[in-house]
Amino acid sequence: MANIELQGLVKSYGKTMAVHGIDLDIADGEFVVLVGPSGCGKSTTLRMIAGLEDITDGTLRIGGEVVNEREPKQRNIAMVFQNYAIYPHLSVGQNIGFGLYTARLSKAEKDQRILATAKILGMEDLLKRRPAELSGGQRQRVAIGRAMVRDPVAFLFDEPLSNLDAQLRAQMRIEIKRLHQRLGTTIVYVTHDQIEAMTMADKIVVMRDGRILQVGTPTDLYENPVDVFTARFIGSPSMNLVPGKAAGNTLTATGATVAGLESGRAIGDVLIGVRPHDLVVGEAGAPGLSLSGAVTAVEPLGSETLVHLDIAGTEVIATAPGKLVPKVGGTITAAAPPGSLYLFDAATEQSLGRL
Template identity: 70%
Template sequence: MAKIELQGLGKRYGSAQVVHALDLTIEDGEFTVFVGPSGCGKSTTLRMIAGLEEISEGRLLIGGEMVNQREPKQRNIAMVFQNYAIYPHMTVGQNIGFGLYTAKLSKAEKQARILEAAKTLGLEPLLNRRPAALSGGQRQRVAIGRAMVRDPAAFLFDEPLSNLDAQLRAQMRMEIKSLHRRLGSTIVYVTHDQIEAMTMADQIVVMKEGRILQTGSPLELYENPADVFTARFIGSPSMALLKGEVSGGALRVAGAEISGRVPARASGPVLVGVRPHDLEVGAGEPGAGFRAMGLVEAVEPLGAETLTHIRIGEAQAVATAPGRVLPEVGSMVPVRAAPGTLHLFDAASEKALGRI
C-alpha cells in the first residue's frame, strides 16, 4: 500500500497539452475514482502513474519517493485493463500466476499466492479452465487476481467494467468495493460512468479538458458541486438548469419570484439548478420554495417512482412522481422544489454561488 502524490503533473504530445499541472493526493488505502467524459485526460493520467506514459512536467510520488524515471515494474503497482489482457491458451491458474513468472519465490510460495487470490475472488473451482469457458465477470476477476498475487502497493483500474452488461457491472462494482475493504489497498480507478464513481469511491476527481475541476467525497460533489459541469455530470438523471435573474436581492425563475435568502454574491443572470429527486410533480401545500408549471414530454415508470420529463419555459427538466402516478404526455403539470434545494450558478463563469 502507498500514498500517491501528483505535484504539477502534466502531459504534452508535441505542442498539444493534454493534461495540465495536476495537484492531487491519494491517501494510503484510499479508493480514488477519476471521472469525466472521453478525452478529458483521465486515462492518460492513470497511465502516467503506471509508467506507461512519460511524464512531461511535474512530479509523481509513490510512498514518498519520486518515481518519474522508474520503469513500470519498478513502481510496485498493478494495472487492470479494460480488455482484461488474459491469455487464451493458459488456464485460470496460469493466468493468475503469470505476474509471478519472474518473482524470486519458490514454486510452493507462488502456488500459495495463486490459491489465496483464487479463494478471495471465488475462482477456486475454475483454476483449470481456460478463458473461453468463462463469463465476462469471471474473466475480469482473473485479471484482478493476476494483479493481486503481486501484492502491489496500489491497484490501477482503467475502465474495467465497460465491456460488461448492466447487471454484471452492478455485481462487479460491489465485488471490487468489497475486495478493497478486505485488502485495504490504495486503488486508482478511471471511468466515464458517474454511477461507478458514486457507488465505489472514497474520493472522486472530476476532470475536464485535462484539468481537475473538483475533488471530494461522492456526497460532497453531489450536494455542493463547484460548477455547472460537475453539477450535471454527477447525479443521474442530470441536474436541470433554468435561466434566472437576481435583482434587488430577489431571484426570479420561469416568471415567478423564488422565496428564500439569495446568496450575497449572486446578481444579474444566473443559472438555477435543481436535481430530479428535489423536483416533485404536484402542487402540494402552499409554501416557500420553487413552483412552476411544466409541459410533460415523456414519462418513465420505474416502479417505486416515475421520472417525468418536462419542459419549463425553454428548459428541460426531470421531475419525480410516486410510482403509481403517470402524468399524461402533452399535459401541463405543477412541479415544486423545497427551499434549500436550488443551486445557483453564475451564468457567465458557471461557478457555484450557493443554494436557496
C-alpha cells in the same frame, strides 16, 4: 501499500497539452476514482502513474519516492485494463500466476500465492478452466487476480467494467469494493460512469479538459458542486438548470415562480439548479421553486416516475410517485423546497451557493 502524490503533472503530445499541471494527493489505502467525459485526461493521468506514459513535467511520488524515470515494473503497482488482457491458451491458475513467472519463488510458493488469491476471489474451483469457459465477470476477476498475486503497493483500474452488461457491472462494483475493504490497498480507478464513482469511491476527482475541477467525497460533490459541469455530471438524472436573474435580494426565474427565497446579492444572470428527485410533481404555492409546463415524456420506474417537462423552452425532469403517470401533452406543476436549490453564475458557471 503506499500514498501517491501528483505535483504539477503535465502531459503534452507535441503542442497539444492533454494534462494541465494537476496536483493530487492519494492517501495510503484510499480508493480514489478519476471521473469525467472521454478525452478529459483521466486515463492519461492513470497511465503516467503506471509508467506507461512519459511525464512531460511535474513530479510523481509513490510511497514518498520520486518515480518519474522508473520503469513500470520498478514501481510495484498493478494495472487492470478494460479488455481483461488474459491469455486464452492458459488456464485460470496460469493466468493468475503469470505475473510471478520471473519472480524468485519456488513452485510451491507460487502455487500457494495463486491458490490464496483465487480463494479471495471465489475462484479456487475454476483454476483449471480456460477463459473461454468463463463468464465476463469471471474473466474480469482473473484479470484482478493476476494483479493481486504480485502483492503490489497500489492497484490501477482503467475502466474495467465498461465491457460488462448492466447486471454484471453492478455485481462487479460490489466485488471490487469488498476486495478493497479486505485488502486495504491503495486504488486509483478511472471511469466515465458517475454511478461507479459515487458507489465505489472514498474520494472522487472530477476532470475536464485535462484539469481537475473538484476533489471530494461522493457526498461532498453531490451536495456542494463547485460549478455547473460538476453539478450536472454527478447525480443521475442530471441536475436541472433554469435561467433566472438575481437583483439584490430578489430572485426571478424564466417560466417559474420563486417564493420565499433571497439571492443575497445583486449578481445579474444566474442559473437555478434543482435535482430531479427534489423537484416533485404536486401542488405549488409553498416557498421555493415552482414550475409549470407541458409533459414531453414519462419514464415509469416502478417506485417513481420521471416526468420530462418543457418549461419556457427549457427541458427539466421532475419526479412523481410510481403510481402517478402523467399524460404526455398535459400540463402539470412541480415544486422544490428551499434548501434543495443551487445558484450558479450564468457567465462563469461557478457556484454561488445553496438556496
